[in-house]
Amino acid sequence: MMLQFDPIRLPPECEALRREVRAFLAEEIAAGTFDPHRPGHGDSHNREFSRRIGARGWIGMTWPKKYGGHERSQLERYVVTEEFRVANAPVRLHFVADRQSGPILLKYAPEHIKMDILPRICRGELCFVIGMSEPGSGSDLFAARTKATKVDGGWRINGTKTWTSNAHIADYMLGLFRTSPPTKENRRHGLTQFLVDMKSPGITVNPIIQMTGQHDFNEVVFEDVFVPDDHVLGEVDGAWKQATSELAYERSGPERFLETFYVLVELIRALGPDPDRRSAEGLGRLVAQLHTLRRMSVSVAGMLQAGKEPIVEGSIVKDLGTLWEQKLPHRVRELAAFLEPEAANRTGLEEQLAFATAVAPKLTIQGGTTEILRGIIARGLGLR
Amino acid sequence: MAGESDHIVAETAARIFADLADPQTVNRAPDGTWRAPLWRALAESGLALAWVPETLGGAGAGIADGFEILRMAGRYAVPVPLAETLAAGWLLSQAGIESPAGAMSVVPALPQDRISVGPDGTLSGRARRIPYAEEAAHLAVLAEGAQPMIALVHASQCRLDDGRNLAGEPTNAVRFDQVKPLKSAPAPARFDTTALMLMGSVIRAMQTAGALEAVLSLSVAYANERVAFERPIGKFQAVQQNLARLAGETAAALAVAASAADTMAHASPGDDAVRLESASAKIRCAEAATEGAAIAHQVFGAIGFTREHVLHRFTLRMLAWRDDFGNESWWAAELGRQVARRGADDFWPLVASR
Numbered sequence: 001m002m003l004q005f006d007p008i009r010l011p012p013e014c015e016a017l018r019r020e021v022r023a024f025l026a027e028e029i030a031a032g033t034f035d036p037h038r039p040g041h042g043d044s045h046n047r048e049f050s051r052r053i054g055a056r057g058w059i060g061m062t063w064p065k066k067y068g069g070h071e072r073s074q075l076e077r078y079v080v081t082e083e084f085r086v087a088n089a090p091v092r093l094h095f096v097a098d099r100q101s102g103p104i105l106l107k108y109a110p111e112h113i114k115m116d117i118l119p120r121i122c123r124g125e126l127c128f129v130i131g132m133s134e135p136g137s138g139s140d141l142f143a144a145r146t147k148a149t150k151v152d153g154g155w156r157i158n159g160t161k162t163w164t165s166n167a168h169i170a171d172y173m174l175g176l177f178r179t180s181p182p183t184k185e186n187r188r189h190g191l192t193q194f195l196v197d198m199k200s201p202g203i204t205v206n207p208i209i210q211m212t213g214q215h216d217f218n219e220v221v222f223e224d225v226f227v228p229d230d231h232v233l234g235e236v237d238g239a240w241k242q243a244t245s246e247l248a249y250e251r252s253g254p255e256r257f258l259e260t261f262y263v264l265v266e267l268i269r270a271l272g273p274d275p276d277r278r279s280a281e282g283l284g285r286l287v288a289q290l291h292t293l294r295r296m297s298v299s300v301a302g303m304l305q306a307g308k309e310p311i312v313e314g315s316i317v318k319d320l321g322t323l324w325e326q327k328l329p330h331r332v333r334e335l336a337a338f339l340e341p342e343a344a345n346r347t348g349l350e351e352q353l354a355f356a357t358a359v360a361p362k363l364t365i366q367g368g369t370t371e372i373l374r375g376i377i378a379r380g381l382g383l384r
Numbered sequence: 385m386a387g388e389s390d391h392i393v394a395e396t397a398a399r400i401f402a403d404l405a406d407p408q409t410v411n412r413a414p415d416g417t418w419r420a421p422l423w424r425a426l427a428e429s430g431l432a433l434a435w436v437p438e439t440l441g442g443a444g445a446g447i448a449d450g451f452e453i454l455r456m457a458g459r460y461a462v463p464v465p466l467a468e469t470l471a472a473g474w475l476l477s478q479a480g481i482e483s484p485a486g487a488m489s490v491v492p493a494l495p496q497d498r499i500s501v502g503p504d505g506t507l508s509g510r511a512r513r514i515p516y517a518e519e520a521a522h523l524a525v526l527a528e529g530a531q532p533m534i535a536l537v538h539a540s541q542c543r544l545d546d547g548r549n550l551a552g553e554p555t556n557a558v559r560f561d562q563v564k565p566l567k568s569a570p571a572p573a574r575f576d577t578t579a580l581m582l583m584g585s586v587i588r589a590m591q592t593a594g595a596l597e598a599v600l601s602l603s604v605a606y607a608n609e610r611v612a613f614e615r616p617i618g619k620f621q622a623v624q625q626n627l628a629r630l631a632g633e634t635a636a637a638l639a640v641a642a643s644a645a646d647t648m649a650h651a652s653p654g655d656d657a658v659r660l661e662s663a664s665a666k667i668r669c670a671e672a673a674t675e676g677a678a679i680a681h682q683v684f685g686a687i688g689f690t691r692e693h694v695l696h697r698f699t700l701r702m703l704a705w706r707d708d709f710g711n712e713s714w715w716a717a718e719l720g721r722q723v724a725r726r727g728a729d730d731f732w733p734l735v736a737s738r
Contacts, residue, residue: 003597003631005639007646009738018736086732261732269728277717280724284716287723288667291660291735292640299639316635319628374628375621381604381631383618 001380005313007295008302014079021083024056028089036087037348039262040212040355045092045127045169053084053091054124059098063106068119074305078298082254086261092166092216097121100250101128101174108233108242109195117172117195131161131175131196131220138163139372141176142188142240146222148177154228155179155194157202160221165366167205167218170198180237188240193233200225212358250367252300252314257293257321259363260356263332264290266349270339282335286328293321312380319373322363329356393434393445394452400425401460407598407694410463423464427485432466435474436483442473450474451590451645458594461697463553465489465516467587472524475580479534479569486521489514489539491558495581495710499560501529506562507537515708517544518554525560526571526580535565549707551700582658584709585666586648589641592669595702596634596676602695603627603683623683630679637672640665643738657737659722663715670712673702 029036033049053059061077063069084091102121105114120126137143146159157177167173173196180190196203202225208217234242264286271279296317303310333353339346364370378384404422426432434450436442450470457466465487472488491499492511499509507527517523517539525535541563549555604627607618617623644665651658677699681688688695706712723731 003600003635003638005635005642007639007643009646082736265728265731268724268731271724273725273727275720275724280720281713281717282720283723284663284718284720285667285671285712287660287719287735288640288664288716289671291664291738292636292668294735295643295738296635296639312631313635316632320632320636371625374625377628377631378618378624381600381627383604383607383624383627 001312001382003313003316005296005299006302008075008299010075010079010298011073014076017076018079018083020056021058021080025083025087025089028052029087034088034090036089037262037266037352039088039352040214040359042090044090044214044216045166046090047093047124049090050093050124052124053094054122059094059124060102060118060122063102063118063122067106067114068122070122074301075298078254078301082258082294085255085258088262093127093169094121094124095255096130096166097126097128099253100130101172103249104174104193104233104242105195108193110230113195113230126172127166127170129164129167129170129173129198129220131164131173133161133163135160135162135219139369142182142191144176144178144191146175146177148179148192148194148227150179151226154226154231157194157196157222157225157227160219162208162217162219164218164220165216167198167220168207168215172196173198173220174233176239186240190237191239192236193239193242194227195231195233196225196227200227202226210362212355249304249314251318251373252297252304252310254294254297256318256367257290257297257325259322259325260328260360261290261325263329263349263352263356266345266352267332267336269345270336270343270349272343276338279335279338282331286331289324293317293324297321312377315368315373315376315380318368319370319377323370326360326363329353329360333357393431393449394456396429397431397453397456398459400429400431401456401462405460405462405464407461407697411692411694411697419464422462423487426464426466432469432487433473433483435470436477440477440480440482441485442477442483447649448645451586451641451648454587454590455594455597455641458591458596458702459598461595461598461694461701463551463697465519467591468516468520471584471587472520472522474583475524475526475534476536478572478575481524481534481536481567481569484522484536487516487519488522488524489517489520490580490584491517491523491525491537492577492580493584493708495577495714498577499525499527501527501533501535501568502562504562505568506564507535507560508562510557510559512557513547513549513555513708514558515549516554517542517556517558518546522566523558525565526575526577527568528577532571532576533568534571535568537563537565549704551697551704553701553704555704578659581709582662583648585662585715586641586644588705588708589637589662589665589669590645592673592702592705593634593637593641595698596630596637596672599676599680599695599698599702600627600630600634602698603630603680607683617683626679626682630676630683633672633676633679637669637676640668647738656722656726656734659719660734661738663719666710666715667712667719670706673706677703 057070058080060069061072148155179192183189202223204221206219430443433442434445438444468489471490473483497511523537527533543559544556547555644661647661
């Protein structure tokens with residue numbers, strides 16, 4: 001295959017939008033909604049904040065107007081995403097719904113469900129959770145065993161999903177459940193995608209606390225949970241055909257390399273206007289690497305806008321991007337090693353580094369591990 | 385973005401390289417008889433002077449077209465001074481100086497080197513690592529003095545050492561002792577050594593990206609073909625992971641080089657955005673060359689370490705290109721200082737402006 005990363009530039013309308021987003025964020029910061037300099041402190045979700053973002057038209061930006069969307073471009077959505085990410089704004093409540101659940105519903109949900117749910121996502125009212133991993137299946141999605149059994153008028157679900165970020169605050173889950181056993185010819189056969197109302201009777205959400213002390217993860221137990229027929233998304237037993245097209249959206253965005261960006265900004269502050277040569281050289285390399293990742297990521301956004309499905313390109317961005325953002329706190333630590341102990345922002349930098357360093361291990365695991373991504377890239381290269 | 389004309393120019397270049405500079409054929413050739421027909425085709429097609437306007441004796445192609453030629457040249461590891469002649473023609477055009485026929489190179493090629501222009505208009509100084517100086521009939525020189533001058537010099541007027549780069553290509557230290565230029569003219573406003581280094585950096589970045597594309601496709605083909613432990617080695621996950629990394633490095637190089645080339649085609653020299661783009665391209669492509677060459681050699685094993693195999697034509701060149709027009713460490717220190725001067729709160733706006 002030929003790799004292609006055209007030098008896509010954000011069109012002029014994006015710059016006006018960027019100014020709007022920055023002004024909005026400055027107001028919110030001034031009002032005390034969140035502290036951009038203290039990631040990991042305070043809630044990463046905020047219902048009122050998400051509603052205000054929705055009111056600005058910055059959720060479901062690319063979706064059709066009839067579903068509450070705004071019919072703007074992928075590149076405009078890109079600008080909004082990166083500005084919120086860089087500000088460490090608490091967008092967790094609506095982010096998954098905006099990035100991937102909404103687009104899946106748009107594609108596979110029946111009309112009346114779309115009319116009901118999508119406008120509420122766009123208003124910032126709904127939180128979605130992805131139900132894929134199970135205690136016995138993580139990266140190997142197709143080993144999922146949580147079962148959906150056909151009953152009158154719908155399906156009955158039994159089993160357990162795990163590592164479900166946001167399940168404790170979520171309104172809906174998009175879950176992958178086993179509706180038939182795999183066949184000999186196709187081990188990916190037999191899974192179906194469902195929309196599940198998290199308020200359904202029979203659902204228990206048990207918290208799993210992360211090593212950083214944060215609570216994102218949960219275990220979700222299903223005991224005879226009823227899901228109506230019209231909540232089936234796409235083909236029964238055929239979810240494997242649907243899973244791939246979202247991956248490019250999920251994997252190539254700015255959140256795949258900006259997750260620890262704040263430590264780089266804080267390093268620049270600590271180094272001051274005239275850094276020594278070692279620090280300047282180290283900083284310059286990080287800047288070049290970051291610029292490269294962003295140009296790759298914008299290029300993929302341009303391909304998405306053009307209606308392409310850049311699965312391999314998206315996987316490359318996530319592979320390189322997550323490794324970079326994972327290594328970033330360690331590089332910053334090395335470059336800050338000889339700073340004067342009384343440097344002005346030393347305490348802030350150390351606090352941020354401690355948080356970024358603790359968060360770093362998950363970055364190459366969530367949303368497709370490094371190993372899985374490289375498998376996808378290898379397939380694209382014609383090796384499997 | 386690739387327009388209609390890019391494709392025509394790039395396709396012409398690819399056809400000439402495929403016919404007359406096939407890496408395997410060149411690698412096996414007992415002598416340099418392939419050289420003259422290749423250069424003749426490049427000159428006759430106008431590719432060598434693509435960046436020179438027609439009024440100054442060139443083909444008048446766009447900046448973007450020229451970079452596509454260089455990407456193709458990288459894909460074929462073209463072993464003639466095409467990039468150098470393109471750069472020299474571009475430099476001369478900045479001062480409205482007509483380009484002569486034949487191979488040229490450009491001076492200086494390191495950011496630390498300076499050639500000075502004396503009160504009598506003659507040039508003095510020493511410039512290291514001038515690529516292909518030995519094969520060039522003329523040199524295009526950026527000289528510093530009361531006012532920066534661009535000059536065309538007969539290469540025979542200079543003293544050259546017999547330096548070679550990693551790939552064995554002539555890379556000469558060139559000494560100017562009161563050399564009288566054939567022509568000279570003032571450089572345009574704001575045009576200085578840095579502007580030349582930035583252009584040279586993007587040129588090398590594009591060649592590196594092209595070379596990595598070739599290295600990736602050679603490596604994948606070999607992994608699918610070579611059998612060990614009763615399977616093609618490309619079926620082993622360890623090898624697949626390495627090749628996926630090579631694809632990542634190639635993608636990074638392509639993206640950052642294309643972005644910088646696009647910037648050179650549209651922006652004015654000297655602003656922070658141009659420096660960010662060009663310096664990043666040089667830094668990241670050099671890093672990709674380092675990583676990429678190591679992975680490719682690992683995939684090929686012993687056969688890739690032989691002179692007989694073509695792999696070294698790509699890997700040694702891209703490793704050598706790291707050192708031209710400022711190596712990645714030099715540019716990283718420059719870029720780091722630039723970012724530090726702007727300050728922490730102006731950093732994201734700079735990144736987001738591109």
